[in-house]
Amino acid sequence: MREPIAPPFDIPDIITYAVPGFVVLILIEMIYVRLARKGRYQVADSAASLSMGLGNQIAGLLFGGMVIASYFFVSHFRLFDLGWTWPVMLACFFAEDCAYYWFHRIAHERRWWWASHVIHHSSQHYNLTTALRQTWTGAISFSFIFWLPLVFVGFPPEMVLMFQAISLVYQFWIHTEAIDRMGPLEWVMNTPSHHRVHHAINPKYLDANYAGVLIIWDRMFGTFVPEDKSEPLRYGIITQLGTFNPFRVAFHEWAGIARDLGGAKSLREVLGYLFGPPGWSPDGSRKTSASIKAAWAAQNPSAVPAE
Amino acid sequence: MSTWFILAGSAAVVVLMIAAAAALGFRQRARLDEAEISRFAAAEGLNVEQAAIGEGARSAVARLSGGKILVVRVMGDGLSARVAPASATRIGLRGARVRIEFADVGFPPLNLQFNDAPPAWLADLAQGAAR
Numbered sequence: 001m002r003e004p005i006a007p008p009f010d011i012p013d014i015i016t017y018a019v020p021g022f023v024v025l026i027l028i029e030m031i032y033v034r035l036a037r038k039g040r041y042q043v044a045d046s047a048a049s050l051s052m053g054l055g056n057q058i059a060g061l062l063f064g065g066m067v068i069a070s071y072f073f074v075s076h077f078r079l080f081d082l083g084w085t086w087p088v089m090l091a092c093f094f095a096e097d098c099a100y101y102w103f104h105r106i107a108h109e110r111r112w113w114w115a116s117h118v119i120h121h122s123s124q125h126y127n128l129t130t131a132l133r134q135t136w137t138g139a140i141s142f143s144f145i146f147w148l149p150l151v152f153v154g155f156p157p158e159m160v161l162m163f164q165a166i167s168l169v170y171q172f173w174i175h176t177e178a179i180d181r182m183g184p185l186e187w188v189m190n191t192p193s194h195h196r197v198h199h200a201i202n203p204k205y206l207d208a209n210y211a212g213v214l215i216i217w218d219r220m221f222g223t224f225v226p227e228d229k230s231e232p233l234r235y236g237i238i239t240q241l242g243t244f245n246p247f248r249v250a251f252h253e254w255a256g257i258a259r260d261l262g263g264a265k266s267l268r269e270v271l272g273y274l275f276g277p278p279g280w281s282p283d284g285s286r287k288t289s290a291s292i293k294a295a296w297a298a299q300n301p302s303a304v305p306a307e
Numbered sequence: 308m309s310t311w312f313i314l315a316g317s318a319a320v321v322v323l324m325i326a327a328a329a330a331l332g333f334r335q336r337a338r339l340d341e342a343e344i345s346r347f348a349a350a351e352g353l354n355v356e357q358a359a360i361g362e363g364a365r366s367a368v369a370r371l372s373g374g375k376i377l378v379v380r381v382m383g384d385g386l387s388a389r390v391a392p393a394s395a396t397r398i399g400l401r402g403a404r405v406r407i408e409f410a411d412v413g414f415p416p417l418n419l420q421f422n423d424a425p426p427a428w429l430a431d432l433a434q435g436a437a438r
Contacts, residue, residue, distance in 0.1 A: 016313060023320055027327060034331045041333040042383035043325060050321040057317055061310060124385035129324065242380050242387035242414035252413035259410060 004075040007158045008084050014165040022172055026128045032178050039127055039177035046129040048244040052119060053132030055246055063139035070144060071157035080154035092155045093213075096147070096163035100212035103146035105223065108207055108289075114278045115253035116141045122249055124236040126199050131175035136250045167212045171195075181227070190215045193227045200233040203296030204303065206289040238279070238287060253278075335384045339364045347388040348377055357428045361405075361419035368407060368419060370428060378407055378417045389414050398433040400425060405433070 033039040082088045107117035116135040123130045138144075150160050174195040181193045190211040198209040208225035211218050218224035227233075241249060260273040265282075272280050279288035341358055348355045348371050355377070358369035369377040376396060379388040389409060397408040405425050408416040419425070 019317070019320070023324070026324060030327055030331050030333070034333075040384065041328055041331070042335065042385075043328040043333045044383045045385075046328045046333070047321075047325045050324055054314075054317050054321050057314065061314075124382065236385070239389070239411075239413070240382070240385065240387040242382065242389065242411075242417075244382070245415070248412055248415065252411070255412035 002076060002078070004072055004158075005081060005083050005156045007156065011158055011162050014162065014169060018169045018172070022128070022132070025173065029128050029176060029178055033127070036178075040125050041127055042125060044244050045123055045125050046127075048246060048249060049123055049129040049133035051246040052136070052249060053134055055136045055250065056134035059136040059139065067139050067144040068157070068161070070148065071151050071160060074148050074151045075157050078152055078154040082154035082156070084156060084159065088155070089159065092150070092159050093163055095150050095155065096160060096167060097213050098217055099147050099150055100167055101210050101217035101221070103143060104210040104212065106146070107143070108210065109277055110275050111253075111257065111278045111280065112274050113141060113143060115257055116143060118237060118253050118278070119249055121199060121237050122241045124240060126175060126177055126196060126233070126235045128172065128175055130199070131172045137254065170213050186215070188214060188216060196233055197225050197227050199235050201236055201238055202231060202234055203292050204228070204231070205233070206293055238292065337381045337384050337386050339367055339379060339381050339386060343386060344369050344377065344379060347379060347390070351390050353390070357426065359419070359421070359426050359429055362422060366417050366419050368405070368417070368429065370432060376432065380417055387414065393432060393435060398429070400430060400433050405429060
């Protein structure tokens with residue numbers, strides 16, 4: 001077993017230092033929405049989103065140590081000693097962003113991880129407070145396993161954690177309707193336009209644009225859908241929540257899984273309810289993203305999105 | 308910075324943001340009317356047979372074709388709805404007040420208050436759902 005290679009500099013608490021910036025940007029966006037009437041805020045919705053953010057912070061304090069311990073544990077068995085050099089950091093940035101893409105994609109495609117991630121999508125609004133509507137159960141649902149291969153290859157744990165924090169901070173500002181398209185940046189970067197598509201529940205937009213910082217992964221793996229200005233976006237989830245209660249928001253999908261498992265009649269049903277697509281049911285009677293998109297595509301054969 | 312200091316600061320920021328949103332007037336409410344009820348029913352490919360909107364137009368219930376019921380509640384400036392077989396819900400009547408419960412944790416029990424007695428079809432539905 002080898003000790004991880006320590007960073008040659010002190011890594012600041014990136015997210016904590018970003019919080020004042022978050023506050024200022026939210027206030028600016030609120031004032032802009034009020035004056036320009038572009039975008040939407042609603043006080044109860046924002047209160048729920050911000051409460052979820054606070055709860056996420058508490059969950060991080062309770063369970064974050066488990067994530068960090070896992071990274072350091074796996075690092076002992078790493079394949080290579082990738083030190084703290086600029087080329088390695090550059091490679092780590094891309095690797096982390098790619099890992100985020102796959103985590104995010106699977107978080108939408110598999111109910112176990114969707115049960116945590118659905119929280120982030122449960123607002124019918126799309127503004128900067130939505131960015132802070134974060135899960136309380138990410139660590140305990142083992143979302144961090146998608147980054148373990150990076151540590152196993154040899155990227156230092158602190159380096160991976162640093163780029164995860166940078167990605168999280170980057171993704172804050174793209175949760176806005178106040179910014180339109182951004183020219184050539186749209187080709188490479190994840191932008192407000194691309195991420196609006198990701199949060200939309202219009203059938204043509206379901207399961208698209210999973211990017212963190214770079215949109216290139218969606219373009220490479222076939223999940224990129226551009227924003228269509230001719231069709232107003234509707235935000236939230238297919239079955240909109242009927243509550244602003246943070247505890248119901250945090251645990252509703254887990255409760256749904258528990259209820260389904262209680263009625264499962266076979267191992268196939270247990271696995272389907274746990275790891276099938278959200279909406280999976282043994283008889284196919286419930287709606288999944290795929291079935292909704294297929295029904296929409298059948299009715300709109302000429303409107304199937306293409307880049 | 309200590310953990311408690313950071314958490315207390317975050318909580319204070321949350322309160323500040325909510326106060327700012329309220330001060331800026333973001334307290335708008337969605338309109339719930341029969342057209343919205345019909346729209347939700349149509350999205351499921353069903354028709355509205357009977358509908359009742361509670362006092363203050365904050366929630367509504369409808370009997371749909373196919374033996375299903377639709378409930379809608381105002382969520383700030385949005386709406387949230389559920390469609391379920393009548394047999395999958397629990398409907399309770401007490402005077403002019405109706406309570407409809409679902410298994411879905413994401414949609415808490417819906418309470419409707421009526422000026423007078425609830426419509427007769429809703430009372431019938433309650434008796435049918437209770438059986």
